[in-house]
Amino acid sequence: MVAPSSAQAPASQAPASPAAIASPAGVSDSPIASDARLAGDAKQTRFILDLDKAVQFRAFALADPYRVIVDLPQVNFQLPAGVGGAGRGLVKAFRYGVVMPGGSRIVFELTGPARIAKSYVLEAANGQPPRLVLEFEEVDRTAFVQSLAPENRPELRPAIAEANAAVARADAPAAPPSPPDKRPVIVIDPGHGGVDNGTEAGGADVMEKNLVLSFGLALRDRIEKSGKYRVVMTRTDDTFIALPDRVKVARSEAAALFISIHADALARGEGDARGATIYTLSDKATDSDAERLADAENKSDAIGGVSLADEPTEVADILIDLVQRETKTFSNRFARMLMGEMKNTVRMHKHPLKSAGFRVLKAPDVPSVLVELGYVSNKADLEHLVSENWRSRTVGSMAQAIDAFLAKRLATTGPGK
Numbered sequence: 005m006v007a008p009s010s011a012q013a014p015a016s017q018a019p020a021s022p023a024a025i026a027s028p029a030g031v032s033d034s035p036i037a038s039d040a041r042l043a044g045d046a047k048q049t050r051f052i053l054d055l056d057k058a059v060q061f062r063a064f065a066l067a068d069p070y071r072v073i074v075d076l077p078q079v080n081f082q083l084p085a086g087v088g089g090a091g092r093g094l095v096k097a098f099r100y101g102v103v104m105p106g107g108s109r110i111v112f113e114l115t116g117p118a119r120i121a122k123s124y125v126l127e128a129a130n131g132q133p134p135r136l137v138l139e140f141e142e143v144d145r146t147a148f149v150q151s152l153a154p155e156n157r158p159e160l161r162p163a164i165a166e167a168n169a170a171v172a173r174a175d176a177p178a179a180p181p182s183p184p185d186k187r188p189v190i191v192i193d194p195g196h197g198g199v200d201n202g203t204e205a206g207g208a209d210v211m212e213k214n215l216v217l218s219f220g221l222a223l224r225d226r227i228e229k230s231g232k233y234r235v236v237m238t239r240t241d242d243t244f245i246a247l248p249d250r251v252k253v254a255r256s257e258a259a260a261l262f263i264s265i266h267a268d269a270l271a272r273g274e275g276d277a278r279g280a281t282i283y284t285l286s287d288k289a290t291d292s293d294a295e296r297l298a299d300a301e302n303k304s305d306a307i308g309g310v311s312l313a314d315e316p317t318e319v320a321d322i323l324i325d326l327v328q329r330e331t332k333t334f335s336n337r338f339a340r341m342l343m344g345e346m347k348n349t350v351r352m353h354k355h356p357l358k359s360a361g362f363r364v365l366k367a368p369d370v371p372s373v374l375v376e377l378g379y380v381s382n383k384a385d386l387e388h389l390v391s392e393n394w395r396s397r398t399v400g401s402m403a404q405a406i407d408a409f410l411a412k413r414l415a416t417t418g419p420g421k
Protein backbone atom coordinates (compact mmCIF):
# COMPACT_ATOMS: atom_id res chain seq x y z
CA MET A 5 0.00 0.00 0.00
CA VAL A 6 0.96 3.63 -0.12
CA ALA A 7 1.37 5.77 2.94
CA PRO A 8 0.23 9.07 1.47
CA SER A 9 1.88 11.27 4.04
CA SER A 10 5.27 9.66 3.89
CA ALA A 11 7.69 10.85 1.29
CA GLN A 12 10.94 9.20 2.19
CA ALA A 13 13.44 8.83 -0.55
CA PRO A 14 14.69 5.32 -1.18
CA ALA A 15 17.73 4.55 0.95
CA SER A 16 19.43 3.10 -2.08
CA GLN A 17 18.55 1.48 -5.32
CA ALA A 18 19.67 -1.90 -4.09
CA PRO A 19 17.18 -4.42 -5.42
CA ALA A 20 15.87 -6.90 -2.90
CA SER A 21 17.06 -9.94 -4.76
CA PRO A 22 20.05 -10.67 -6.95
CA ALA A 23 17.66 -11.67 -9.71
CA ALA A 24 16.38 -8.13 -9.73
CA ILE A 25 19.58 -6.65 -11.13
CA ALA A 26 18.19 -6.96 -14.64
CA SER A 27 19.07 -3.40 -15.54
CA PRO A 28 19.08 -2.07 -19.05
CA ALA A 29 22.28 -1.83 -20.99
CA GLY A 30 24.50 1.16 -20.44
CA VAL A 31 23.64 1.63 -16.79
CA SER A 32 27.29 1.85 -15.90
CA ASP A 33 27.45 5.01 -18.01
CA SER A 34 24.47 6.52 -16.19
CA PRO A 35 25.11 9.85 -14.54
CA ILE A 36 25.58 9.47 -10.78
CA ALA A 37 23.70 11.77 -8.42
CA SER A 38 25.67 11.97 -5.20
CA ASP A 39 23.88 14.60 -3.14
CA ALA A 40 20.79 16.78 -3.09
CA ARG A 41 19.80 19.77 -0.98
CA LEU A 42 17.23 22.50 -0.57
CA ALA A 43 17.91 26.12 0.29
CA GLY A 44 15.84 29.26 0.69
CA ASP A 45 12.48 30.07 2.24
CA ALA A 46 8.75 29.98 1.64
CA LYS A 47 9.02 32.69 -1.08
CA GLN A 48 11.91 31.26 -3.04
CA THR A 49 13.33 27.78 -2.69
CA ARG A 50 16.25 26.30 -4.56
CA PHE A 51 16.91 22.61 -5.22
CA ILE A 52 20.42 21.44 -6.07
CA LEU A 53 21.39 17.99 -7.28
CA ASP A 54 25.09 17.11 -7.49
CA LEU A 55 25.95 15.00 -10.53
CA ASP A 56 29.10 13.57 -12.06
CA LYS A 57 28.15 14.77 -15.54
CA ALA A 58 25.70 17.20 -17.08
CA VAL A 59 22.29 15.80 -18.06
CA GLN A 60 19.33 16.91 -20.13
CA PHE A 61 16.06 17.20 -18.29
CA ARG A 62 12.49 18.36 -18.52
CA ALA A 63 10.70 20.05 -15.62
CA PHE A 64 7.01 20.75 -15.38
CA ALA A 65 4.37 21.49 -12.77
CA LEU A 66 1.13 19.68 -11.98
CA ALA A 67 -1.84 20.88 -9.95
CA ASP A 68 -4.01 19.20 -7.33
CA PRO A 69 -1.90 18.36 -5.49
CA TYR A 70 0.78 20.94 -6.35
CA ARG A 71 3.80 19.09 -7.69
CA VAL A 72 6.83 19.66 -9.85
CA ILE A 73 8.14 16.75 -11.90
CA VAL A 74 11.66 16.51 -13.30
CA ASP A 75 12.25 13.86 -15.96
CA LEU A 76 15.84 12.83 -16.58
CA PRO A 77 17.69 10.11 -18.43
CA GLN A 78 18.36 7.12 -16.18
CA VAL A 79 20.33 8.39 -13.20
CA ASN A 80 22.16 6.26 -10.66
CA PHE A 81 20.90 7.86 -7.44
CA GLN A 82 23.45 7.50 -4.64
CA LEU A 83 21.92 10.08 -2.36
CA PRO A 84 22.27 9.98 1.42
CA ALA A 85 19.55 7.92 3.10
CA GLY A 86 16.48 9.93 4.07
CA VAL A 87 17.19 12.86 1.76
CA GLY A 88 13.92 14.25 0.43
CA GLY A 89 11.93 13.26 3.48
CA ALA A 90 12.23 16.65 5.10
CA GLY A 91 11.24 19.63 3.02
CA ARG A 92 12.13 23.29 3.14
CA GLY A 93 10.39 26.44 1.99
CA LEU A 94 8.06 25.68 -0.92
CA VAL A 95 9.04 22.00 -1.05
CA LYS A 96 7.21 19.69 1.34
CA ALA A 97 9.24 16.66 0.31
CA PHE A 98 10.67 15.01 -2.77
CA ARG A 99 11.04 11.47 -4.04
CA TYR A 100 13.14 10.08 -6.86
CA GLY A 101 13.72 6.86 -8.73
CA VAL A 102 13.96 5.04 -12.02
CA VAL A 103 10.54 5.12 -13.70
CA MET A 104 11.34 3.21 -16.86
CA PRO A 105 14.40 1.74 -18.56
CA GLY A 106 16.44 4.78 -19.50
CA GLY A 107 14.38 7.27 -17.53
CA SER A 108 14.38 8.67 -14.00
CA ARG A 109 12.05 11.07 -12.29
CA ILE A 110 12.13 13.41 -9.32
CA VAL A 111 8.76 14.39 -7.85
CA PHE A 112 8.53 17.45 -5.62
CA GLU A 113 5.52 17.84 -3.40
CA LEU A 114 4.93 21.55 -2.94
CA THR A 115 3.46 23.29 0.07
CA GLY A 116 1.34 25.46 -2.27
CA PRO A 117 1.31 26.94 -5.75
CA ALA A 118 4.81 27.74 -6.99
CA ARG A 119 6.32 28.20 -10.41
CA ILE A 120 9.65 27.02 -11.72
CA ALA A 121 11.37 30.40 -11.96
CA LYS A 122 14.59 28.91 -13.35
CA SER A 123 15.95 25.48 -14.09
CA TYR A 124 19.36 24.73 -15.49
CA VAL A 125 22.40 22.48 -15.37
CA LEU A 126 25.71 24.01 -14.31
CA GLU A 127 28.87 22.56 -15.76
CA ALA A 128 31.57 21.62 -13.27
CA ALA A 129 33.45 24.75 -12.17
CA ASN A 130 35.57 26.01 -9.27
CA GLY A 131 35.87 22.57 -7.71
CA GLN A 132 32.08 22.10 -7.78
CA PRO A 133 30.57 19.11 -9.58
CA PRO A 134 28.00 19.53 -12.36
CA ARG A 135 24.71 20.50 -10.73
CA LEU A 136 21.05 20.44 -11.65
CA VAL A 137 19.39 23.51 -10.17
CA LEU A 138 15.69 24.29 -9.86
CA GLU A 139 14.41 27.56 -8.46
CA PHE A 140 10.85 27.60 -7.17
CA GLU A 141 9.02 30.87 -6.64
CA GLU A 142 5.78 31.36 -4.74
CA VAL A 143 2.82 32.40 -6.94
CA ASP A 144 -0.93 32.52 -6.48
CA ARG A 145 -3.16 29.82 -7.87
CA THR A 146 -4.08 31.79 -11.00
CA ALA A 147 -0.46 32.39 -11.91
CA PHE A 148 0.32 28.76 -11.16
CA VAL A 149 -2.37 27.49 -13.50
CA GLN A 150 -1.14 29.84 -16.23
CA SER A 151 2.38 28.49 -15.79
CA LEU A 152 1.19 24.96 -16.59
CA ALA A 153 1.43 25.64 -20.34
CA PRO A 154 4.13 23.50 -21.97
CA GLU A 155 7.53 25.09 -21.54
CA ASN A 156 10.40 25.21 -23.90
CA ARG A 157 12.79 22.97 -21.96
CA PRO A 158 15.43 20.55 -23.18
CA GLU A 159 13.45 17.46 -24.06
CA LEU A 160 13.97 14.16 -22.32
CA ARG A 161 12.42 12.11 -25.08
CA PRO A 162 15.47 11.90 -27.35
CA ALA A 163 17.57 10.70 -24.44
CA ILE A 164 15.07 7.97 -23.62
CA ALA A 165 14.68 6.95 -27.24
CA GLU A 166 18.46 6.65 -27.48
CA ALA A 167 18.64 4.54 -24.36
CA ASN A 168 15.85 2.29 -25.61
CA ALA A 169 17.55 1.94 -28.95
CA ALA A 170 20.73 0.92 -27.15
CA VAL A 171 18.82 -1.74 -25.23
CA ALA A 172 17.22 -2.96 -28.44
CA ARG A 173 20.63 -3.19 -30.13
CA ALA A 174 22.02 -5.14 -27.19
CA ASP A 175 19.14 -7.61 -27.51
CA ALA A 176 19.46 -7.71 -31.25
CA PRO A 177 21.47 -10.86 -32.07
CA ALA A 178 18.51 -12.35 -33.90
CA ALA A 179 17.70 -15.86 -32.76
CA PRO A 180 15.77 -18.01 -35.22
CA PRO A 181 12.03 -17.65 -34.59
CA SER A 182 10.88 -20.27 -32.11
CA PRO A 183 7.47 -21.97 -32.32
CA PRO A 184 4.74 -20.01 -30.53
CA ASP A 185 4.47 -20.76 -26.83
CA LYS A 186 0.92 -21.97 -26.24
CA ARG A 187 1.18 -22.42 -22.49
CA PRO A 188 -1.25 -20.44 -20.33
CA VAL A 189 0.23 -17.14 -19.20
CA ILE A 190 0.29 -16.05 -15.57
CA VAL A 191 1.04 -12.38 -14.98
CA ILE A 192 2.67 -11.57 -11.65
CA ASP A 193 2.51 -7.92 -10.67
CA PRO A 194 4.78 -6.79 -7.86
CA GLY A 195 3.20 -3.53 -6.68
CA HIS A 196 4.82 -0.06 -6.76
CA GLY A 197 8.45 0.44 -7.88
CA GLY A 198 10.73 3.30 -8.85
CA VAL A 199 9.58 6.58 -7.41
CA ASP A 200 6.61 4.83 -5.74
CA ASN A 201 7.94 3.06 -2.65
CA GLY A 202 4.64 1.70 -1.40
CA THR A 203 4.31 1.58 2.33
CA GLU A 204 7.42 2.32 4.36
CA ALA A 205 5.84 1.67 7.72
CA GLY A 206 8.31 -1.18 8.24
CA GLY A 207 11.29 1.17 7.98
CA ALA A 208 13.28 2.42 5.01
CA ASP A 209 15.15 -0.87 4.44
CA VAL A 210 11.94 -2.92 4.16
CA MET A 211 10.02 -0.81 1.68
CA GLU A 212 6.96 -2.50 0.22
CA LYS A 213 8.25 -2.19 -3.35
CA ASN A 214 11.28 -4.32 -2.50
CA LEU A 215 9.42 -6.89 -0.38
CA VAL A 216 6.84 -7.55 -3.08
CA LEU A 217 9.44 -7.68 -5.85
CA SER A 218 11.45 -10.43 -4.15
CA PHE A 219 8.22 -12.27 -3.40
CA GLY A 220 7.00 -11.94 -7.00
CA LEU A 221 10.30 -13.22 -8.39
CA ALA A 222 10.26 -16.19 -5.99
CA LEU A 223 6.68 -16.97 -7.05
CA ARG A 224 7.68 -16.80 -10.70
CA ASP A 225 10.56 -19.20 -10.16
CA ARG A 226 8.30 -21.66 -8.34
CA ILE A 227 5.56 -21.57 -10.99
CA GLU A 228 8.04 -21.91 -13.84
CA LYS A 229 9.50 -25.07 -12.32
CA SER A 230 6.58 -27.18 -13.53
CA GLY A 231 7.10 -25.98 -17.10
CA LYS A 232 3.33 -25.89 -17.57
CA TYR A 233 2.90 -22.12 -17.55
CA ARG A 234 4.58 -19.06 -18.95
CA VAL A 235 5.08 -16.32 -16.37
CA VAL A 236 5.21 -12.65 -17.32
CA MET A 237 6.26 -10.09 -14.71
CA THR A 238 5.00 -6.51 -14.88
CA ARG A 239 8.38 -5.51 -13.44
CA THR A 240 11.59 -7.35 -12.57
CA ASP A 241 13.50 -4.39 -11.19
CA ASP A 242 12.97 -1.12 -9.36
CA THR A 243 10.93 0.52 -12.12
CA PHE A 244 7.76 2.56 -11.82
CA ILE A 245 4.86 1.10 -13.82
CA ALA A 246 1.57 2.99 -14.01
CA LEU A 247 -1.52 0.99 -13.03
CA PRO A 248 -3.15 1.03 -16.50
CA ASP A 249 0.08 -0.34 -17.97
CA ARG A 250 -0.02 -3.29 -15.57
CA VAL A 251 -3.56 -4.04 -16.73
CA LYS A 252 -2.37 -3.74 -20.33
CA VAL A 253 0.25 -6.44 -19.76
CA ALA A 254 -2.45 -8.84 -18.54
CA ARG A 255 -4.67 -8.08 -21.54
CA SER A 256 -2.02 -8.10 -24.25
CA GLU A 257 -0.72 -11.45 -23.01
CA ALA A 258 -4.30 -12.78 -22.90
CA ALA A 259 -3.33 -13.99 -19.45
CA ALA A 260 -5.15 -16.83 -17.75
CA LEU A 261 -4.53 -15.20 -14.38
CA PHE A 262 -3.25 -11.89 -13.00
CA ILE A 263 -1.87 -11.72 -9.46
CA SER A 264 -0.87 -8.41 -7.92
CA ILE A 265 1.39 -8.65 -4.86
CA HIS A 266 1.35 -6.05 -2.07
CA ALA A 267 1.93 -5.58 1.65
CA ASP A 268 -0.36 -3.47 3.82
CA ALA A 269 0.18 -1.22 6.84
CA LEU A 270 -2.03 0.49 9.34
CA ALA A 271 -1.17 3.91 10.63
CA ARG A 272 -0.32 4.13 14.30
CA GLY A 273 -3.47 4.17 16.43
CA GLU A 274 -5.55 2.37 13.77
CA GLY A 275 -5.26 -0.97 15.51
CA ASP A 276 -2.92 -3.87 14.93
CA ALA A 277 -4.37 -6.01 12.15
CA ARG A 278 -2.29 -8.89 10.84
CA GLY A 279 -2.37 -11.70 8.34
CA ALA A 280 -2.76 -12.06 4.58
CA THR A 281 -5.83 -10.81 2.68
CA ILE A 282 -6.98 -11.63 -0.85
CA TYR A 283 -8.84 -8.92 -2.76
CA THR A 284 -11.00 -9.04 -5.85
CA LEU A 285 -12.49 -6.17 -7.83
CA SER A 286 -15.80 -4.66 -6.88
CA ASP A 287 -17.49 -1.28 -7.37
CA LYS A 288 -18.60 -1.46 -3.79
CA ALA A 289 -16.00 -2.09 -1.09
CA THR A 290 -16.77 -4.86 1.40
CA ASP A 291 -15.86 -2.60 4.31
CA SER A 292 -14.14 0.68 5.12
CA ASP A 293 -10.77 -1.04 5.51
CA ALA A 294 -10.98 -2.44 2.00
CA GLU A 295 -11.97 0.99 0.72
CA ARG A 296 -9.07 2.71 2.50
CA LEU A 297 -6.67 0.20 1.02
CA ALA A 298 -8.00 0.50 -2.54
CA ASP A 299 -7.70 4.30 -2.30
CA ALA A 300 -4.13 3.96 -1.07
CA GLU A 301 -3.12 1.47 -3.78
CA ASN A 302 -4.78 3.56 -6.50
CA LYS A 303 -2.64 6.55 -5.46
CA SER A 304 0.31 4.93 -7.19
CA ASP A 305 -0.36 6.82 -10.41
CA ALA A 306 -0.51 10.15 -8.62
CA ILE A 307 2.85 9.35 -7.01
CA GLY A 308 4.28 8.66 -10.44
CA GLY A 309 3.44 12.28 -11.14
CA VAL A 310 0.71 11.83 -13.71
CA SER A 311 -2.75 10.72 -12.77
CA LEU A 312 -4.40 8.87 -15.60
CA ALA A 313 -8.11 8.59 -16.10
CA ASP A 314 -9.55 5.12 -16.52
CA GLU A 315 -8.49 3.68 -19.82
CA PRO A 316 -11.24 3.20 -22.35
CA THR A 317 -11.76 -0.48 -22.81
CA GLU A 318 -11.15 -2.15 -26.15
CA VAL A 319 -13.91 -4.66 -25.63
CA ALA A 320 -17.18 -3.91 -27.42
CA ASP A 321 -19.69 -2.48 -24.99
CA ILE A 322 -22.29 -5.07 -25.66
CA LEU A 323 -19.96 -7.91 -24.75
CA ILE A 324 -18.19 -6.32 -21.86
CA ASP A 325 -20.85 -6.92 -19.26
CA LEU A 326 -21.04 -10.60 -20.07
CA VAL A 327 -17.29 -11.02 -20.17
CA GLN A 328 -16.86 -9.09 -16.94
CA ARG A 329 -19.42 -11.19 -15.13
CA GLU A 330 -17.70 -14.37 -16.20
CA THR A 331 -14.31 -12.98 -15.26
CA LYS A 332 -15.63 -11.99 -11.86
CA THR A 333 -16.84 -15.52 -11.24
CA PHE A 334 -13.40 -16.88 -12.06
CA SER A 335 -11.62 -14.22 -9.98
CA ASN A 336 -13.77 -15.11 -6.98
CA ARG A 337 -13.27 -18.81 -7.51
CA PHE A 338 -9.50 -18.37 -7.66
CA ALA A 339 -9.56 -16.14 -4.57
CA ARG A 340 -11.36 -18.88 -2.63
CA MET A 341 -8.98 -21.59 -3.86
CA LEU A 342 -6.02 -19.39 -2.98
CA MET A 343 -7.33 -18.86 0.51
CA GLY A 344 -7.97 -22.58 0.89
CA GLU A 345 -4.31 -23.33 0.11
CA MET A 346 -2.74 -20.35 1.88
CA LYS A 347 -4.54 -20.86 5.17
CA ASN A 348 -2.68 -24.15 5.66
CA THR A 349 0.69 -22.45 5.71
CA VAL A 350 0.16 -18.73 6.21
CA ARG A 351 -1.55 -16.72 8.88
CA MET A 352 -4.59 -15.13 7.26
CA HIS A 353 -6.43 -11.95 8.23
CA LYS A 354 -9.60 -12.58 10.22
CA HIS A 355 -11.62 -11.57 7.13
CA PRO A 356 -9.31 -12.90 4.42
CA LEU A 357 -11.56 -12.39 1.37
CA LYS A 358 -12.54 -8.85 0.48
CA SER A 359 -13.26 -6.70 -2.54
CA ALA A 360 -12.93 -3.04 -3.49
CA GLY A 361 -12.24 -0.79 -6.48
CA PHE A 362 -8.60 -1.62 -7.19
CA ARG A 363 -7.64 -0.07 -10.52
CA VAL A 364 -5.02 -2.72 -11.19
CA LEU A 365 -7.68 -5.48 -11.17
CA LYS A 366 -9.72 -3.93 -13.98
CA ALA A 367 -8.88 -6.14 -16.93
CA PRO A 368 -12.40 -7.15 -18.02
CA ASP A 369 -11.29 -10.47 -19.46
CA VAL A 370 -8.50 -11.66 -17.13
CA PRO A 371 -9.29 -13.20 -13.73
CA SER A 372 -7.40 -10.97 -11.31
CA VAL A 373 -6.67 -10.91 -7.60
CA LEU A 374 -4.58 -8.69 -5.38
CA VAL A 375 -2.83 -10.33 -2.43
CA GLU A 376 -1.79 -8.27 0.57
CA LEU A 377 0.79 -10.59 2.09
CA GLY A 378 0.53 -9.09 5.56
CA TYR A 379 0.96 -5.91 7.54
CA VAL A 380 4.42 -4.40 7.80
CA SER A 381 2.99 -2.40 10.72
CA ASN A 382 2.61 -5.65 12.67
CA LYS A 383 5.81 -7.00 14.23
CA ALA A 384 5.06 -10.69 13.68
CA ASP A 385 3.94 -10.12 10.09
CA LEU A 386 7.01 -8.06 9.33
CA GLU A 387 9.24 -10.86 10.61
CA HIS A 388 7.47 -13.22 8.20
CA LEU A 389 7.66 -10.84 5.29
CA VAL A 390 11.45 -10.65 5.47
CA SER A 391 11.91 -14.36 6.19
CA GLU A 392 13.21 -16.58 3.38
CA ASN A 393 11.51 -19.59 4.97
CA TRP A 394 8.10 -17.91 5.20
CA ARG A 395 8.38 -16.68 1.63
CA SER A 396 9.20 -20.13 0.35
CA ARG A 397 6.23 -21.73 2.14
CA THR A 398 3.84 -19.01 0.99
CA VAL A 399 5.05 -19.16 -2.59
CA GLY A 400 4.55 -22.95 -2.45
CA SER A 401 0.94 -22.72 -1.34
CA MET A 402 0.16 -20.03 -3.91
CA ALA A 403 1.71 -22.09 -6.70
CA GLN A 404 -0.47 -25.03 -5.67
CA ALA A 405 -3.64 -22.94 -5.78
CA ILE A 406 -2.68 -21.56 -9.21
CA ASP A 407 -2.09 -25.06 -10.52
CA ALA A 408 -5.41 -26.36 -9.16
CA PHE A 409 -7.33 -23.37 -10.56
CA LEU A 410 -5.80 -23.56 -14.03
CA ALA A 411 -6.05 -27.35 -14.23
CA LYS A 412 -9.77 -27.03 -13.64
CA ARG A 413 -10.15 -24.19 -16.16
CA LEU A 414 -8.12 -25.93 -18.84
CA ALA A 415 -10.11 -29.11 -18.38
CA THR A 416 -13.29 -27.19 -19.25
CA THR A 417 -12.02 -24.73 -21.86
CA GLY A 418 -9.09 -26.51 -23.46
CA PRO A 419 -5.58 -25.08 -23.75
CA GLY A 420 -4.82 -21.58 -24.96
CA LYS A 421 -7.13 -20.02 -22.39
Ligand SMILES: [Zn+2]
Binds near residue numbers: 196267
Ligand atom coordinates in the same frame (compact mmCIF):
# COMPACT_ATOMS: atom_id res chain seq x y z
ZN1 LIG B 1 0.78 -1.70 -2.14
